[in-house]
Amino acid sequence: MKKVSLKNYNSFSVDAKAKNLIHVSSEREIINFIEKNKKNELLILGGGTNILFTSDIECPILKIEIKGIEIINEDDNEVLVSVGAGESWDELVWWCIENNFGGIENLVSIPGNVGSAPIQNIGAYGKEIKDVIENCKGVFVNNGSIKIFSKDECKFSYRSSIFKEELKNKFIITNITLRLTKKNHNINIEYASLNNYLIENGISKPSIKNIAESVHLIRKSKLPNYREFGNAGSFFKNPIISKKQFKQIKSLFPEIVSFKNKNSDYKISAAWLIENCGFKNIKEKNVTVYKDQALVIINTGNAKGKDIYNFSQKIKKTVKEKFDILLQEEVNIL
Numbered sequence: 324m325k326k327v328s329l330k331n332y333n334s335f336s337v338d339a340k341a342k343n344l345i346h347v348s349s350e351r352e353i354i355n356f357i358e359k360n361k362k363n364e365l366l367i368l369g370g371g372t373n374i375l376f377t378s379d380i381e382c383p384i385l386k387i388e389i390k391g392i393e394i395i396n397e398d399d400n401e402v403l404v405s406v407g408a409g410e411s412w413d414e415l416v417w418w419c420i421e422n423n424f425g426g427i428e429n430l431v432s433i434p435g436n437v438g439s440a441p442i443q444n445i446g447a448y449g450k451e452i453k454d455v456i457e458n459c460k461g462v463f464v465n466n467g468s469i470k471i472f473s474k475d476e477c478k479f480s481y482r483s484s485i486f487k488e489e490l491k492n493k494f495i496i497t498n499i500t501l502r503l504t505k506k507n508h509n510i511n512i513e514y515a516s517l518n519n520y521l522i523e524n525g526i527s528k529p530s531i532k533n534i535a536e537s538v539h540l541i542r543k544s545k546l547p548n549y550r551e552f553g554n555a556g557s558f559f560k561n562p563i564i565s566k567k568q569f570k571q572i573k574s575l576f577p578e579i580v581s582f583k584n585k586n587s588d589y590k591i592s593a594a595w596l597i598e599n600c601g602f603k604n605i606k607e608k609n610v611t612v613y614k615d616q617a618l619v620i621i622n623t624g625n626a627k628g629k630d631i632y633n634f635s636q637k638i639k640k641t642v643k644e645k646f647d648i649l650l651q652e653e654v655n656i657l
């Protein structure tokens with residue numbers, strides 16, 4: 324079998340090779356494949372926007388391309404929308420705006436596919452997908468059986484879920500159902516940069532369309548387009564530290580950017596930590612961090628997956644030495 328390049332299948336634009344890339348566009352095709360593929364080892368690929376290939380992939384890759392957006396139930400106030408895992412997340416958001424369905428407007432312009440969104444509980448500008456998920460349906464890799472996970476069973480947390488932990492590579496999401504509002508939308512403008520943007524633009528009572536348009540423009544001004552500079556969004560999670568550790572760090576670095584969590588822990592801006600280790604001025608083997616968002620590692624040329632990985636580990640080591648905080652990767656590293 325001829326190897327294929329994965330360059331166009333990952334937003335880092337890394338030229339790793341795949342031995343066996345299989346496109347699947349229905350649940351039935353996935354089950355058929357699982358029944359034949361007795362070895363169980365396989366890689367599930369969605370939009371490829373949160374993955375870093377550090378070497379060629381020997382096992383079969385299932386590229387999930389299940390389409391379809393369908394209203395499965397509604398009343399005067401709410402609507403249940405079922406979406407195929409292979410739909411584009413951003414196109415789904417705009418479809419919701421056109422139909423005046425509220426709930427995911429703050430999550431506009433996040434690259435990637437619908438099926439990947441719950442895996443890392445995508446979040447931005449004050450909302451997370453867990454706020455609107457009704458359930459996630461899919462197939463177990465070991466035996467092809469189907470299960471629908473209720474929202475509680477998904478065990479959502481900050482940038483994580485059961486699908487990123489216990490069920491990593493063991494369950495293929497084929498379909499998700501969202502519960503969205505048709506009126507009295509729950510407008511969320513708590514996030515400081517969104518709130519400031521709306522004030523500056525004289526928007527006092529934003530509609531869901533205003534929110535989506537504003538977030539789209541804010542993101543565009545701060546985040547690199549992966550078609551220009553290969554990247555996978557935030558490379559690390561924002562670390563969460565105890566009040567005790569926070570007090571120590573704050574006394575040494577009073578200007579540190581932090582957010583107090585409800586349970587008295589502190590979330591620290593990883594972007595600030597990375598920027599303050601000087602990484603905006605460091606470039607190695609076509610890898611650096613983005614000038615406007617240090618949490619985003621970018622491929623400025625034909626960087627190899629290994630080079631990007633090595634750069635990320637250098638960041639991790641430097642941040643640990645300077646601030647005694649261990650960053651945790653948000654991107655899936657293979």
Ligand code: EPU
Pocket residue numbers: 446447448449514516545555556557558559560561580592593594595596598614615616617618653
């Ligand atoms: N900051 C810096 N240096 C920078 C960039 C930011 O010091 O280079 C500081 C600024 O003070 C800024 C603060 O960090 O006010 C927060 O920055 P930002 O609003 O960009 O948010 P973030 O915490 O860095 C998170 C998500 C993003 C999401 C934004 C907006 C994570 C890991 N990242 O970034 O998600 O778009 O909030 O809600 O939680 C992603 O997951 O791929 C992603 C892009």
